[in-house]
Amino acid sequence: MDIKEKSAEQKAMEIAKLMEDGKGQNVTLLDISELNSWTDYFVIVTISSSTQMQGLYKQIKDYIKDNDLEIHVTNRKSPDGDDWNLVDLGIIVVHLMSEQAREFYDLEKLWHMGKLIEF
Numbered sequence: 001m002d003i004k005e006k007s008a009e010q011k012a013m014e015i016a017k018l019m020e021d022g023k024g025q026n027v028t029l030l031d032i033s034e035l036n037s038w039t040d041y042f043v044i045v046t047i048s049s050s051t052q053m054q055g056l057y058k059q060i061k062d063y064i065k066d067n068d069l070e071i072h073v074t075n076r077k078s079p080d081g082d083d084w085n086l087v088d089l090g091i092i093v094v095h096l097m098s099e100q101a102r103e104f105y106d107l108e109k110l111w112h113m114g115k116l117i118e119f
Contacts, residue, residue: 006067011069012029012041012091013029013117013119015089016029017119019043019045019094022059025048025099026045026102027043027119028042028044028045029116030042030107030111030117032113035114039090041091042107042111044095044097069091073088074086084101
C-alpha cells in the first residue's frame with residue numbers, strides 16, 4: 001500500500017468536512033462497518049433546497065475524481081425527489097436529506113449502534 005494512500009475513514013471525514021464547508025447542515029459521520037457488509041461509513045447531511053443538493057452532489061463528484069472512489073448507480077423504485085439523494089460510493093454512503101426526510105427516517109436512531117466520528 002502506498003504510504004500516501006488515504007484510509008476509508010480519512011476519505012469519509014474529508015467528505016463530511018466538504019459537506020459542512022458547502023453549508024450542509026447538521027453533518028453527521030457514522031462508522032457502521034461492524035454492523036453490515038455493504039458499506040463502512042454514512043455521511044448524513046441536511047440540505048435546505050434542491051439547488052444546494054445539486055451543489056453538494058457536484059462537490060462529491062469533484063472529490064471522488066482524485067480519491068479513488070466512484071459513484072455506484074442505485075436502482076430506485078420511486079422517482080428521484082428533492083427529499084433524499086443517496087450517493088453510494090461503496091465504502092461510504094452520503095445521504096443528502098431535507099429536514100423533513102431526515103426527521104422522518106431518523107438514520108442516526110436506526111443506526112444507533114454505529115460509532116459517531118468527529119471530523
